[in-house]
Amino acid sequence: MVLRKEKDDLQTRLSSVAGEKLTKGNPAITDLGDPNRPMKIGEKYGELYDNEWTDAMENIKTVKNYYHGLNDSEIEEIIIHHLHRLLKCCYKDCLARADHQILSLGEAFAETMYMSITTDEEIVNLPVCKEASAFRKERSKEFAICLYQNQSLCKNTIDDWNYKYKNGNVMQLLMTSTFYEKCIHLCWSMVIQDPVMYLDEDLTPKTPFDKNTYKEFVRSGDRVAYVVWPALYLYKEGPLLYKGVVQAYWKKSE
Template sequence: MDVNTQRLVTIISELQYELDITKRKLQAEMAEKERILTRLSSIAGSKLTHNNPNIADLSDKNRPQKIGEMFNELYDNEWTDTVDSMTETMEETEVITKLRKALQYVYTKTKREAEDQYRSLQNALFQRDLRKSESENFIPIYKKISELQKEVSSISITNAKQSLREDSEFMLPFESVMIYGEPFVNRCVELCWMMHIQDPPMVLDFGSSAEIVDKNVFRFFTRSGELVDFVVWPAVLLHDNGPLIQKGVVQPFKKHTEKNSKR
């Protein structure tokens, strides 16, 4: 090999080496760019979905719409079975009222426990309460807290059931409900807990008696009418003051009772 050829081979080798270095740098820069874009997309997605019930995760078998359907099945199945069992020794209206109050107690208790759990997870991460001005920067972490609550929900629900059994304020007035309708109570705990850990939390609308029946929110029980006598089953809302997921059930006053009340 003459000197010129050897020199040319050396130059080509050096250029090939520099080209390889440049390619590796370019690949590293592209990988970093992709990582940043993925991170920004994740943050944007978290901000978009955090506390935004209008964007549903269709892969979540316990998403709000499904929970609403399961809550309606609870009314059709466990609630009906419990009413049938308890009306052997009690008046139907008394049984319905007792079951509604039991559900309200479970709903309120699990709401408090789910909120306490969320705050505990938040404090464990941040070691302090965040000011509102700071919270925007931690939306992806809030999203992770909500996801973590869902991941450990089976354990949390088991604990919530045990907590209810150890709660004398529930067990004393609702002992008969536990005797005749333990599956009903257990399912109430499960579904109420799943409602509370949604982002944002779902809401049960128990309505009130003596008000005009809102036919957009409630359907009739065994008769029709204008004024609510008592609420049989609550309506399910996507979130506080949000759209309806499932209608509730009310029993209106009898027609002659309504007329007498208007005199």
């Protein structure tokens, strides 16, 4: 039984590495056996907005305690900004963590083997890094759980944020929510894809927006008031996987 299990584990690892070689850097080839393939991640990203994001918006009464004199509509907008900030920080920190993992592993391997490597591209193409990339996809869920439990992400969500109504208590409240936990799982799944899935940069307020890429929130219009939910792409400048959401207004009402 032990030998059979070891054989099955080895076959699984070899199959994973082979699949990684086939799909690496080629989003047109999808491993249909991967539960965290980009299309599935795109679906989960939409579900996160429809479900956990909506649940987090129900914290109006609690959040209102930190803002005196503001009405429910204003509190809703504040929560939206904090949720958006939390998502973007989570994605950014996961991306940095993923890059550091592979580069530090590759650099250590190259140094040990006395290899002369000068570029990041050479490092990520080392066999040990390719296998590590495949291995961490297998353990994506376990690693995301550790990231959440250790609270090792999003430590500077407030400090360097230029927002009038930013509040550490509100952010801490949201970081204990299911929304944040699922953000970590999804963002980690996004950044370990090859190529990396791309969460859109924030649109500039008071500028027009593409309605093929973003849909309106509760107000219609042709200009951006603020981003509610960023668009998600298969990779940077690649196909759109999920439309973003903006609070809009008409230019004539400026």
